[in-house]
Each structure stands twice: as structure tokens, then as C-alpha cells.
Amino acid sequence: MPHEQHEHAHDHSHAPIQADERQGYYQRLADATRNLLIEKGVFTAGDMRAIIEKIDGxxxxxxxxxxxxxxxxxxxxxxxxxxxxxxxxxxxxxxxxxxxxxxxxxxxxxxxxxxxxxxxxxxxxxxxxxxxxxxxxxxxxxxxxxxxxxxxxxxxxxxxxxxxxxxxxxxxxxxxxxxxxxxxxxxxxxxxxxxxxxxxxxxxxxxxxxxx
Amino acid sequence: MSDDIRQQHDMGGLDKGPVTLDEHEIEPWEKRIEAIMRLCSMREDPILTVDELRRGIEELPAELYDTLTYYERWIMSLTNILVEKGVVNRTELEERVRELEAME
CATH class of the missing domain: 3.90.330.10 (Nitrile hydratase alpha /Thiocyanate hydrolase gamma)
Structure with a gap:
């Protein structure tokens, strides 16, 4: 599976891209993952807020x-x-x-x-x-x-x-x-x-x- | 160990220059990636472990390892392992990423 993501990253590297555009992709990947895991019942949005608060503390x-x-x-x-x-x-x-x-x-x-x-x-x-x-x-x-x-x-x-x-x-x-x-x-x-x-x-x- | 057979992450003993002490504040999206990782690992029956996260980071191609930022490496490793374990599938994940992009 590193190959799958490699291909994906490769798509993005064909043209010079701005750092914030690239970062945008990883932010969306993170949010897509979060949304899917919440829908699948792995954790809740509340769990997410709580753990961030715990580490911030x-x-x-x-x-x-x-x-x-x-x-x-x-x-x-x-x-x-x-x-x-x-x-x-x-x-x-x-x-x-x-x-x-x-x-x-x-x-x-x-x-x-x-x-x-x-x-x-x-x-x-x-x-x-x-x-x-x-x-x-x-x-x-x-x-x-x-x-x-x-x-x-x-x-x-x-x-x-x-x-x-x-x-x-x-x-x-x-x-x-x-x-x-x-x-x-x-x-x-x-x-x-x-x-x-x-x-x-x-x-x-x-x-x-x-x-x- | 000969340096040419090292993997990218295995840098102990090399010389990658002087340490820069500049620090950046962690951003909200980076905190969300960190939180996903903790919520998957800090549970009775972990979905993935810290060692697995590291293994996933180590498996990134060298050029990605070197160009991604810290939490970008994490989310790549996380998603690869979640797909590998069948917790999410690649197609639905990519679909969601496209949907989020379309909403922007």
C-alpha cells in the first residue's frame, strides 16, 4: 500500500504546487479519515475534542x-x-x-x-x-x-x-x-x-x- | 552499517547539520491528526499501535519521507495502515477527500 499512496502523491507532483495547496490535500485526507472513523463508530466528535483538550493540558x-x-x-x-x-x-x-x-x-x-x-x-x-x-x-x-x-x-x-x-x-x-x-x-x-x-x-x- | 543500505528514517550517527531551535505552534489540523492517532491507539483494543504508525512512516518512499512535514507523514501512515487493516477502504477515503475538496 505504500504504492497506492505513492501514486497519489505522484499525481500531485506533476506540476509545481504551492505549499498550502499541498497541505490542503493532507488536511482533507485527515478530515476525511476523521469523518469516516466517526461514521463507523470508532470514536465520536466528542472523543476528539476531549483528547485534544487532554493533550493541550x-x-x-x-x-x-x-x-x-x-x-x-x-x-x-x-x-x-x-x-x-x-x-x-x-x-x-x-x-x-x-x-x-x-x-x-x-x-x-x-x-x-x-x-x-x-x-x-x-x-x-x-x-x-x-x-x-x-x-x-x-x-x-x-x-x-x-x-x-x-x-x-x-x-x-x-x-x-x-x-x-x-x-x-x-x-x-x-x-x-x-x-x-x-x-x-x-x-x-x-x-x-x-x-x-x-x-x-x-x-x-x-x-x-x-x-x- | 554502510550508509547506502540504511532506510531513510534510520539516521542515528549521521550528520544532518546543526540543530535549529526555531519552533512552530502546532496548528489545529495537525492536532486533529494527532487526535485520530491517539483515539485509535489509546483504547482497550487498539486499532493501531504507535509502533505500527512508525512502521507506516518508515515505509513511505524516501522522497515523500523527506518532503512531507511531520503530521503529513503521520496521516499518510495512518491512512495506509487503516486501509491495510480494512478499517476503511481506499476508494471511500479518496471519495471523501474529493467531496471535501468540492465543498471548498
């Missing part, structure tokens, strides 16, 4: 709450590192939805970075939708070969003495990085700590700083 703030809790509650951090998904679900009522979440921790010796080289697998339900760069060919291809160089593209320099570990995600296994807690935050409450934790620090392309 997920943002890095959720991951930041998990990180802040891990910084302030060592037994929780230990459980989180051992059983990522269950711990988020059972102790924070945050459902990452996917089959499993592996939580890895940055330390003075190790810095972790996450990628999905084959596609774009990402913990959407704890960080929101992935940024464009996470899905880019540049990031997917280079970060496993030259992670320190890629981190430079983000303005992030990792001390050469620290090991950099790159984790390649799959459909069923996504990663969350616990960044290092910055100095000067002793005694801060969890909600104030959570405000320091940005999306990129939980993917590993940035480090947390008080100046963030």
Missing part, C-alpha cells in the same frame, strides 16, 4: 513538579528511578500513558540526554508535545555521534570530566531526565524549585540554573 509543568519532588524527597527519587511510570501514577496521580517511563538522573559525574533517532518518541503526557528540534533530522542524527557538539547548538557546555550518556527512546519506552539541582536553592519549597525546571532540562539539552 499536558506541559513541562507536570514534569517539573516530578523533578522538584525528586529533589526534595530522596525516598521518592529512589522509587522514581526504580519504577518511573508506577511512581508518577501512584504517588503524584500523573499518568504518563505510555508503556514505560525510564527516569535517569544527572549527577556531578554523568549528564543524560534523550533522543529518538528513528522517529520522535517523547513523554508527551508529562512534558507536552515535543519541540520541533527534537523531531529534526539534525538532532536525531547527530546527538548519538557527537552529543557535546549538539549540546553546544543549545548553548550548553558539559564539563569534559563528566560522562555524557545518550538514551534512544522507543514507542514503548520514553525517558525523563532529572537535572541537577542548582546550588543556592537550599530550603526552597517544591513549587519554587519547579519553576526553575524547563522542558529542555528534562530532555537533557540544558542544565537548570537559578538565572533561568
Amino acid at each position: 499536558r506541559s513541562p509543568a507536570l514534569g517539573a513538579r516530578i523533578v522538584a519532588r525528586a529533589w526534595t524527597d530522596p525516598p521518592f527519587r529512589k522509587r522514581l528511578l526504580a519504577r518511573g511510570k508506577q511512581t508518577m501514577l501512584e504517588e503524584m496521580d500523573i499518568d504518563p500513558v505510555v508503556a514505560d517511563i525510564v527516569v535517569v538522573e544527572n549527577t556531578p559525574d554523568v549528564h543524560n540526554v534523550v533522543v529518538c533517532t528513528l522517529c520522535s518518541c517523547y513523554p508527551v503526557f508529562i512534558l507536552g508535545r515535543p519541540p520541533d528540534w527534537y523531531k529534526s533530522y539534525a538532532y536525531r542524527s547527530r546527538v548519538v555521534r557527537n552529543p557535546r557538539g549538539v549540546l553546544q547548538d543549545f548553548g550548553t557546555t558539559i564539563d569534559p570530566a563528566r560522562e555524557v550518556r545518550v538514551h534512544d527512546s522507543t514507542a514503548d519506552m520514553r525517558y525523563l531526565v532529572i537535572p541537577m539541582r542548582p546550588d543556592g536553592t537550599d530550603g526552597w519549597p517544591e513549587d519554587k524549585l519547579a519553576e526553575l525546571v524547563t522542558r529542555d532540562t528534562m530532555v537533557g539539552t540544558a542544565e537548570v540554573s537559578i538565572a533561568n
